[in-house]
Amino acid sequence: MAIEKPLMDAALTLARAAGAKAMVFLDEVSEETLLQNREFSEFPLVLIGPTFDVKNRRLLKLSIPRNLNLGSILNFVSAFLVEQGLLREGDSYVYVSSEVVGLRRVKKNLFASNGFFSQSQSVIQRLIEIAVELSIEGREGYPVGTLFVVGDVKNVLKHSHSMLPNPFKGHRINVLDRNSKEIIKEFAQLDGAFVISSRGRIVSAGVYLEVDPKGLDLMLPPGLGTRHIAAAGITKLTKATSISLSESGTIRVFKKGVMLLEYNPRLKY
């Protein structure tokens, strides 16, 4: 749905009155209108959509997981604005969608690197959405931790073994298929990791990753246990990307052994 002019005008008025440092468009908007209208040139403008492009500093494009609730979307937007050096803690920005205009002050920032925002792979985004829901909801009243390893399946399987008969064998279940969400959430309660192809097919679950952190030179925040060492290590040993959810609700994304995202949707940022 496109953002209509009265809301754009309201957003501009609010941004000026509140001393906002950026304007963020959560729904479709004409890029021409934004670039031609002088009034908008007072602010860095951020478009949320399917593409990522930050070369044009006046009009930055950001792809973040879809279907998140507004609070989570704004958390990612805040992290992006801080990562880009556009805002600091305490600064505020105006966001506008086809239905709402609002003001958001950047609180304690979640950690997200540029590498996280520049990957717009839909499989990764989908798994983050599922991890956000699992983090907030848990399963049957209990917190759930899990691990998704995406891509480079052949090499991932070389560094792993099955802890139980593969429940996904013979089934073609893809994480991009909306119906797969409940199945994934159910199997997330199993020990071990999901192995997922780069196109989203679940190859296996209940997989133990054989990762010896010695010599891998992983740079992890202190205090993380074996799930996270495996999550980071497998991305150093292979070309896979991993998404871990800890029982405490924190979601982390790793690539090449480096943490790209650390985010707990249970906390307000």
Ligand SMILES: Nc1ncnc2c1ncn2[C@@H]1O[C@H](COP(=O)(O)OP(=O)(O)OP(=O)(O)O)[C@@H](O)[C@H]1O
């Ligand atoms: N090498 C591994 N491969 C796959 N899964 C693993 C591996 N190591 C641990 N896990 C999974 O992680 C679970 C939690 O392990 P542990 O508490 O040591 O990890 P953690 O990093 O502290 O995670 P959390 O923050 O959720 O507690 C295990 O029960 C197991 O299901």
